[in-house]
Amino acid sequence: MVYACKKSEKYTIIELKAYHLDDNFNKLFNDNYERYFYKGGSFIELEVKLREDKVIDEDKIQWGIISWLDLYSIEKENNHEFFSNEYSSAIQKELHEKFKSFPYDIIEKKRSRYICELPNYQQDEPHELYIFAYISEDEITKYNSVKLCINDYTQVIIDVTLAEALKANNEVAQLGWATSYVLQRLWHDNPSKVDSLEQLILKNKNDVIKVTKNKQMKNIISKLVPDIEIKMYPTKDEIEKEYKITLDVNNDEMIDALKYKFYITLGWESFYKKFPVVQDIINRHRSEIYTYNFQSEFKYFIYNCSDSKYLYNKLQLDYYVIVKFNGIYKNLEKNHELFDLYLQELSRARNKDEQFLYMIKEPYLLNGRYMQRFDFNNFYFANSMNLGYYDMVSIDYDDIKTKVLNNENALKNISLYSVTGKFSFYFIIESFNIYQYMYTKDIHIFNMKAYIYDAFDFNDTLGQSVGVWDYINMNFDILHSIKETVYQETNIANALVNGIGY
Amino acid sequence: MYVYNYHYQDYKQSVKKGFDYRIFSDSFIEFKDEHFLIDS
Numbered sequence: 001m002v003y004a005c006k007k008s009e010k011y012t013i014i015e016l017k018a019y020h021l022d023d024n025f026n027k028l029f030n031d032n033y034e035r036y037f038y039k040g041g042s043f044i045e046l047e048v049k050l051r052e053d054k055v056i057d058e059d060k061i062q063w064g065i066i067s068w069l070d071l072y073s074i075e076k077e078n079n080h081e082f083f084s085n086e087y088s089s090a091i092q093k094e095l096h097e098k099f100k101s102f103p104y105d106i107i108e109k110k111r112s113r114y115i116c117e118l119p120n121y122q123q124d125e126p127h128e129l130y131i132f133a134y135i136s137e138d139e140i141t142k143y144n145s146v147k148l149c150i151n152d153y154t155q156v157i158i159d160v161t162l163a164e165a166l167k168a169n170n171e172v173a174q175l176g177w178a179t180s181y182v183l184q185r186l187w188h189d190n191p192s193k194v195d196s197l198e199q200l201i202l203k204n205k206n207d208v209i210k211v212t213k214n215k216q217m218k219n220i221i222s223k224l225v226p227d228i229e230i231k232m233y234p235t236k237d238e239i240e241k242e243y244k245i246t247l248d249v250n251n252d253e254m255i256d257a258l259k260y261k262f263y264i265t266l267g268w269e270s271f272y273k274k275f276p277v278v279q280d281i282i283n284r285h286r287s288e289i290y291t292y293n294f295q296s297e298f299k300y301f302i303y304n305c306s307d308s309k310y311l312y313n314k315l316q317l318d319y320y321v322i323v324k325f326n327g328i329y330k331n332l333e334k335n336h337e338l339f340d341l342y343l344q345e346l347s348r349a350r351n352k353d354e355q356f357l358y359m360i361k362e363p364y365l366l367n368g369r370y371m372q373r374f375d376f377n378n379f380y381f382a383n384s385m386n387l388g389y390y391d392m393v394s395i396d397y398d399d400i401k402t403k404v405l406n407n408e409n410a411l412k413n414i415s416l417y418s419v420t421g422k423f424s425f426y427f428i429i430e431s432f433n434i435y436q437y438m439y440t441k442d443i444h445i446f447n448m449k450a451y452i453y454d455a456f457d458f459n460d461t462l463g464q465s466v467g468v469w470d471y472i473n474m475n476f477d478i479l480h481s482i483k484e485t486v487y488q489e490t491n492i493a494n495a496l497v498n499g500i501g502y
Numbered sequence: 503m504y505v506y507n508y509h510y511q512d513y514k515q516s517v518k519k520g521f522d523y524r525i526f527s528d529s530f531i532e533f534k535d536e537h538f539l540i541d542s
Contacts, residue, residue, distance in 0.1 A: 187523075230523070265528035272527055282531065290538035299540045363526045420525070427533075436542065445536040452527035 016133045016144040019045040033163045033474065034214050037155040038148050041120040046146070048112045048133050058112070060135045064099030068128035068147070068189075072201055074098065082210045085143045092141060099132070118150060126152030156471045158184050161418060162217055163474035168415065170408065172274050175224045176415025179271065182208045182221060182228055183264070183419060187456070195261065197232055204229040226270035230262050233364075243325040244352035258329070263364050266419075272452060275416045276409040277384035281376065281425065282450075289427055294372045298429075298443065301335035301371075307343050317343050318446070320431045323360060326353040328367050338369050339428070357430045363451030370426035370453075377422050382482055384413040397479045404478050418467060418476060423454040 020035070020042065038044060048061055074094045075082060087095065104116035121127055127150040134143040149155035161184060165177035185208045190200050202208055205221065205228045212218050236247055236258055247258070272278045302308060307319070322340040332338055340354065360366070382392055386407040391400055404410045431446040468480035 183525075260522055260524055262523040264523060264525050266525055268527040268529045268531060282533075286536070295538060295540045361529070363528075363530060364524070368524065423525075425531075437539075439542050440539045441542055443538050443540060445538075446534065448533040448536060449530040450533065451530050452525070454525040456523050456525065 016131070016146050017047040017049075018131070018146040018148065019047065033159065033166065034212075034217075035159050036147050036149040037152065037159050037471065038118060038150050040118055040151045042118050043107075044116055044118060044148075046114045046116065046131065046133070048114070060137070062134050062136075063102040064095065064132040064134065065102055066095065066098050066100065066130050066132065068130060070098045071095075071130050085145065087141075087143060095132070095143075102131075118148075121151050126150065126154075128152060154184075154188050157467075157469050158188060160469045160471060160474050160476065162212075162214065164415070164418070164476055165220055166214070166216055168411070170412065171224060172412040173415040174220050175271065175274060176412065176419055178217070178220045178225050179228070179266070180415070180419040181212075181217070182225055185211065186228070186230060186264075197230065200230060226267040228264060228266065230264055231364075232261055233258075233263060233367075239325075239329055243329070245326045245329065247329060265362075265364065266452075268452070272416075275412055277376075277381070277413040277416060280384070281374065281380075288374055289372055291372075297335060298371070301339070302341060302434075304336040305339075305341040307341050316433060316435070318431060318433050319343060321357045321429055322350065322354045323357050323366065324351075324354055326351075328369050335371055339371070357428060357449060358447070363426075363453075366426075366428070366451070368426070368453050368455075370428055372427040374425040374427070375422065376424060381413065381417050381422075384410065385417075385478070385482075386410040387482060392482050395479075400479050400482070414476060414478070417481075420454050421467070423452055425450050426453050 018038075020038065048058075074080075074091060078088065078091050078094075080087070080091055104118060106114050106116050108115040127148075129148045129150065130145045131148060132143055132145045134141055136142075158181060161177055161181045165174055165181060168174040168177055182205055186202050186204075189202050189211065194200055197203060202211065205225055209218050209221050212221065234242065239245070239258075240247060266272065302319075319341045320343075322342055324338055324340055327338040339357075342350075342356075382388075386403045386409070387400065391403065394400060404414070427448060427450045429443075429445055429448045433444050433446070435442045435444065468477040468484055469475075470477040470480075
């Protein structure tokens, strides 16, 4: 249910609400959640309320319907605050020009309630519309509107994420759900194909706050969510100029490295570090970083770096890692193609495309390159939700819910999962020296850098699940999300899940 | 990327043709004074 209301002493007020009629719970949540998802062919009830001390004159109520993009462009061109519902005469004129006639059959009309059947749009065609109810009185027109996202299944996740944020009983979980909500709105409410920041409708957290109606959610986002802004990667020309390199546009590998135009950063201190599962990984899983494979690769790296001859003879010297942007932007993969080692004592000139790692302050500049990675996969998340293997193949929903809902850390970690699904920690050693002990070398790391990398590929066909969302109960569906996880991660469980037959 | 919705007892696999993007942590996490061994 969504509604908005403006108070005024003098003029008639319209309060417009929309309800689902084909589920059983809608009015239970009336006053708490925005719900925008509607299904083609569903019945909805539009309720118009005028101020209590007014006698409703239904004949005075008029209806308009407009697409989200049309409404947005009118409001933007006129520098109008979103959803204020108080329009200048110029905007009113534009609105009325864009209003389409009310296309829904009103099948029942009882006082201020209008029951309509939404058209059976084709399933693959989402429609984002605003229904306006308005009334003119004493030359003042009062508007109110509701948003309908018809057949727009992504909106289910946004609706439920908002509900989870409002229900969360601690600030970390609220932070996770609300951040997820902001990211989803940035993705979902922007055009599908964009090449520049100017083409984006919503660019940052503040834009999302403006288009969020629920006041409690506005406050949560303002108070808890760190700054989020869509930014653009450097262009090919900018990279070539900055690092004095030439990129071959006919090279498929290079094209792959440059194909992503946009990125977002999330605060390490203000976001990731607050989640128990992230703290756990940086404190407990070091053996999973210095694996046997990593040791072998690092050995190969130091024997192939520019100063390898010094490594044989002067083991106690300090080494510093250089980033070779020529390799980064040509999408090379081997350590010695991406990085190099320089002795501090050597003051020789560096190549134009090289930079000491300790001088690089922003992880995005490394474009997803690393020496070692730790993938934070669905199984880790399941464990972080207080669930073991048998829970993943269980069908005892009550048991799973009890385990998760009674565990404070699990409730925090679920909200992080809603933001990211799977993500990775990427590690790069920054400075070290080497001591020889008999037949082994002890690599003493002075400093190692790590950053978090997460890919959101909406155009691929791999089908990574980021959860199952129960729209009926407005919950993240833990049981079926876990089963979907298991389905993806193992073939054995794949068969088990199919056997369960959801 | 797909997301699954449990809606009206149906599973719906939803996907939007949107622009791809990357998320990075805004700063590096620093690990200091660590050791590992490699064969000579």
